[in-house]
Amino acid sequence: MTELQYKETVVFERPTALTPTQTTYCPGCTHGVAHRLIAEVIDEMGIRDDTIGVAPVGCAVFAYRFFDVDFVEAAHGRAPAMATGIKRSLPDRFVFTYQGDGDLVSIGMAEITHAAARGENITVIFINNANYGMTGGQMAPTTLPGQKTTSSPTGRDVELAGYPIQMAELIASIQGTSYVVRRSLHDARNIRQAKKAIRTAFEVQKRGLGFAMVELLSTCPTNWHLTPPDAMNWLKENMLPVYPLGDYKIHDAVKSAGI
Amino acid sequence: MPAKGKIVVNDFYCKACGLCVSVCPTQVIQLAPERLNVRGYHPAEQFQDGCIACATCAMVCPDAAITVYRLTPVAEQEA
Amino acid sequence: MTKELIKGNIAFAEAAIRAGLQAYFGYPITPQTEALEWMSGRMPELGRAFVQAESELGAINMVYGSACTGARTMTSSSSPGISLMQEGLSYIATSEVPVVVVNVMRGGPGLGNIAPAQSDYNQAVHGGGHGDYSPIVLAPANIQELIDITYESFDLAEKYRCIVMIAIDGSMGQMMEPAELPPFREIKKEHPAWAIVGAKGRKPNLICSLNIDEVEHEKVNLRLLARWNQIRKNEVRFKEYYLDDADFAVVGFGTAGRIALSAVRAAREKGIKVGLFRPVTLAPFPEKQIEALAARMKGLLVVEMNTGQMLDDVMRFGKDLSPVRFYGRPGGVIPLPEEILREIEALATETIPADIHPRDLWFDRLTAELGLTYEAA
Incomplete structure (x- = not known):
């Protein structure tokens, strides 16, 4: 008998910008994917020492535990205001907010909109999973028409509860923004594209080109009452039609910077 | 001939969500049926040969629990 | 230095600048708006941070962020605006970052009016935001005292890592009196060890008002109280x-x-x-x-x-x-x-x-x- 000897080459490993901590997210929740992508970008750009994160209120309230960078914890929805204060006092640091849809689209609508309008040179990672996860799956501004949640038990009635807010489109319409895109985390190909967008958003900040937001469609298997693989499919089939993926704003300065 | 690879799942992080199992193109990952990690999950594991080091599992893993290796033959040896 | 005729709102704004203020965030509200206007010109010309926020909620959370970097940071507002800021003030107090807030009080409750009042005493002294915390509250009675107190307030805030609120009213904000402004202090160059500035050469810092473990948060409460007891012992003025x-x-x-x-x-x-x-x-x-x-x-x-x-x-x-x-x-x-x-x-x-x-x-x-x-x- 002969047996081949193999050389092992690592082609993929856990990024060092993540702390060696098990996250508080439910099994299969793509918050963890988004975290990993941000950490990979921090590693690749070598900016761990210069990066400051702003955590939201929501499922990602403990985000500061999972990144090996300086962090602050904002009040619900106020992360872009807090990031503004940090960035204005430390213009040469990388400042990013990490916010869910309750935080960013509902209670924090004023803060995100005006940070965008001012063209704050920050990076916003926005997780859209169509419900309030941490409080147990209530209706969010992003909940789909007809979608059942614990506070829309018969499905979101648009006559009573209005329509989902398409945040990437809305923020992209603001003149002060530089890079606004929507990506999804429902399969490996889309996750790779999400990573590229996050990298671009940080590169925009590095070059001082202004406000960048990456909206990430994300799953919530627990509150959707689906298995993690089924949640991926549900996102694909139900969220993509309401939240089309795409580049909603790429400022000429970003294009000409070649990033 | 497809690349040869292997994955190592870090039990500490794995929550047995099964996403890696569902996306593996060669179906070489399972949730360990007889084994629990400290959190009480049956962690994912590569249970048979056939990994092609595509890293699709690692890409969808929400817990950054998977390390992917490419295996390249270096020498023949008598067993 | 000679005395000059100076309006209260501008007096405290300029005194703060001379004390080494690095960042101001505010929102227009009568009767304190001249302070914001003054800052909008002076801060940028000195290369310091100024943002007219979208609301008092925005302003106080910008203040929170900036103060987390260790920068000398302040805001000013008037009664209804201070009410809006209470959320942020509670977080700031819990996070133990130094901040200076000026409340140019006006007639309340509600939208009230823009006349001078002192009806935010209880809000300032006995709470305001949720939870157990106490800011230092200073009440000057003339423009010179307002200048002197503002100038010193940053040292107090930094010494105790707490909120210093300067409580004046619309008449003092609007009145002009001869007063002497203090000399310019140098801007701080060092960041305190607790500051959020990037984790170069160390483990990450965290500034956070959340402790999901109630026993830990009880300790935070007791630490705040211990510091407050120091303040009670050292800082009574009359x-x-x-x-x-x-x-x-x-x-x-x-x-x-x-x-x-x-x-x-x-x-x-x-x-x-x-x-x-x-x-x-x-x-x-x-x-x-x-x-x-x-x-x-x-x-x-x-x-x-x-x-x-x-x-x-x-x-x-x-x-x-x-x-x-x-x-x-x-x-x-x-x-x-x-x-x-x-x-x-x-x-x-x-x-x-x-x-x-x-x-x-x-x-x-x-x-x-x-x-x-x-x-x-």
Whole structure:
């Protein structure tokens, strides 16, 4: 008998910008994917020492535990205001907010909109999973028409509860923004594209080109009452039609910077 | 001939969500049926040969629990 | 340095700049808007941070973020705006980052009006935001004192890693007086060890008001209290006028104290031995001094531009030692020196019933004088 000897080459490993901590997210929740992508970008750009994160209120309230960078914890929805204060006092640091849809689209609508309008040179990672996860799956501004949640038990009635807010489109319409895109985390190909967008958003900040937001469609298997693989499919089939993926704003300065 | 690879799942992080199992193109990952990690999950594991080091599992893993290796033959040896 | 005629709102803004202010975030609201306007010109020309925020919520959270970097940071607003900021102030207090806030109080409650008032005393001194915390609250009574207090407030905030609130009112914000501005201090170059500046060469820092483990958060509460006890011990400030030989004392802060001083002088001319005790720190409150004052006096008159908020604190420490009388004008009305003089004269001649709260007695007097009738309690 002969047996081949193999050389092992690592082609993929856990990024060092993540702390060696098990996250508080439910099994299969793509918050963890988004975290990993941000950490990979921090590693690749070598900016761990210069990066400051702003955590939201929501499922990602403990985000500061999972990144090996300086962090602050904002009040619900106020992360872009807090990031503004940090960035204005430390213009040469990388400042990013990490916010869910309750935080960013509902209670924090004023803060995100005006940070965008001012063209704050920050990076916003926005997780859209169509419900309030941490409080147990209530209706969010992003909940789909007809979608059942614990506070829309018969499905979101648009006559009573209005329509989902398409945040990437809305923020992209603001003149002060530089890079606004929507990506999804429902399969490996889309996750790779999400990573590229996050990298671009940080590169925009590095070059001082202004406000960048990456909206990430994300799953919530627990509150959707689906298995993690089924949640991926549900996102694909139900969220993509309401939240089309795409580049909603790429400022000429970003294009000409070649990033 | 497809690349040869292997994955190592870090039990500490794995929550047995099964996403890696569902996306593996060669179906070489399972949730360990007889084994629990400290959190009480049956962690994912590569249970048979056939990994092609595509890293699709690692890409969808929400817990950054998977390390992917490419295996390249270096020498023949008598067993 | 020479004195110049300077408006209150601009005086505290420029004093803060000279104290080494690195970042200002605010929102326009009468009667403090001149401060924001001043900052909008001065801060950028000095290469420092200024943002006119989308709201007071935005402003206070920008303040929070900036203060987390260790930068000298402040905001200013007026009563309704300060109410909006309470969320952020609670987080800031819990996070133990130094911040200076100026409240140019106006008539409340509600939208109220833009006239001077002191009706945010309780909000400032006894809470405001949720949870157990106490900011240092300073109440100057003239422009020079406002300048001096603002100049020093950043040192206080940094020493105790706490909120310093400077409580003035619309009249002081708007009035002009000759005053001397202090010299420019150098901008700080070092960041404190706790600051959020990027984790170069160390483990990450975290600034956070969340402790999901209640036992840990209890410790935070106790740490805040321990620091507050230090502040209570070290930072009580007050001013005394004509009290050496006095039989009676007026107690009033800020503009009410200043108006009362005119009344005290007029009463002295009439031969009444009366003085003025003016708390400068509303928090920490001069408890021992009020107690000692009450023990020495035949009667106290508390004067405020509200319905008797500080009165309750004076009563707490002085009521068993001396009769207490109250006079207040709420809702933006400024008491005239003649009104206070009349109250001093009554204090010196009338017996104060021991079994009726001074607020109730005052309510009946004032409503009778104003010709107002309300359903009896």
